[in-house]
Amino acid sequence: MEVGLYKEIVSKMRNFRGLPKNCLKQLEESFPSVKPDTLSSIVNNEYQKKMKYGYGKTQNNRNLFWEMYNTSLKRGEEPGILVRLAEIHDIPPCLLARLILQKYFEVKPGKFLEKDSTVNINKYLKNACLISDPDLAYEVFLCSIFDNLYSPLQDAIRxxxxxxxxxxxxxxxxxxxxxxxxxxxxxxxxxxxxxxxxxxxxxxxxxxxxxxxxxxxxxxxxxxxxxxxxxxxxxxxxxxxxxxxxxxxxxxxxxxxxxxxxxxxxxxxxxxxxxxxxxxxx
Known part of the structure; x- marks a missing residue:
């Protein structure tokens, strides 16, 4: 790929805020001559770089996201709270779901069954039915549906x-x-x-x-x-x-x-x- 075309694609990506899957859709409309698999791979590469350098900051905001989630829940907002928060804050939904699950198990002592909390979180991301809180379980499930980068389903597809x-x-x-x-x-x-x-x-x-x-x-x-x-x-x-x-x-x-x-x-x-x-x- 020529450098000029690549820079156009990346520039359009970096000016986009929202869900990665919507970003990919916009790129496919803007660059019809580029194969969808190529665009999808570029999106994946760029988000990985973005999360590599910015995920620490996102981790620091874990308490804030947890408060936002619970506030929305108390207001009786429709399901999809985490997906909407991910879209607003330009974070892949499953990464936000991971932060929320970490906080959930932190404030709900005794929930972890394994010593390795990372393995435990991955298990619940793969099978949200194992989460005892039905509201959170559905929210995590929706994140896996709307995330075309970091969901367990996308890992299997790749x-x-x-x-x-x-x-x-x-x-x-x-x-x-x-x-x-x-x-x-x-x-x-x-x-x-x-x-x-x-x-x-x-x-x-x-x-x-x-x-x-x-x-x-x-x-x-x-x-x-x-x-x-x-x-x-x-x-x-x-x-x-x-x-x-x-x-x-x-x-x-x-x-x-x-x-x-x-x-x-x-x-x-x-x-x-x-x-x-x-x-x-x-």
């Missing part, structure tokens, strides 16, 4: 999408006649960090010998890409040599370094490759 693209990668690699080993096989050999595919027989692409392929079902900006370089790709390069990185939902043009021979970046599995067995047959 995992499913990631698996679908792994299957796609395996299928396309097989159709190209590539021979490879998958992550499960490599882990059995004792590797702690493993690419999606490790080539049994490397292939040539744009003059570089490709020894491994890693794919991500997301859009990569510079921060996202640099995190993966640090935590994954450099490890693959050190162990296996140069490889191929696929960002299925696209990437910011500036992350590509022409002089970088450690790995090539694409948004698909290229077909114009040269297999070594083809070379041997010439």
């Amino acid at each position: 995992m499913s999408i990631g698996q679908q693209y792994e299957i796609r990668l395996h299928k396309e690699a097989t159709q190209l006649g590539l021979t490879f080993r998958n992550e499960e096989y490599l882990r059995k050999l004792g590797y702690d960090k493993t690419p999606d595919l490790k080539m049994e027989l490397p292939f040539l692409f744009e003059g570089i010998v490709i020894n491994w392929i890693e794919s991500k079902a997301l859009f990569a900006d510079e921060e996202v890409h640099n995190d993966y370089v640090k935590n994954q790709y450099l490890s693959y390069w050190n162990r296996f040599g140069p490889g191929l990185v696929i960002y299925w939902f696209g990437y910011l043009k500036t992350i590509v370094e022409p002089s970088n021979k450690r790995f090539i970046i694409r948004d698909h599995l290229p077909t114009n490759i040269i297999k070594f067995n083809d070379v041997n047959q010439l």
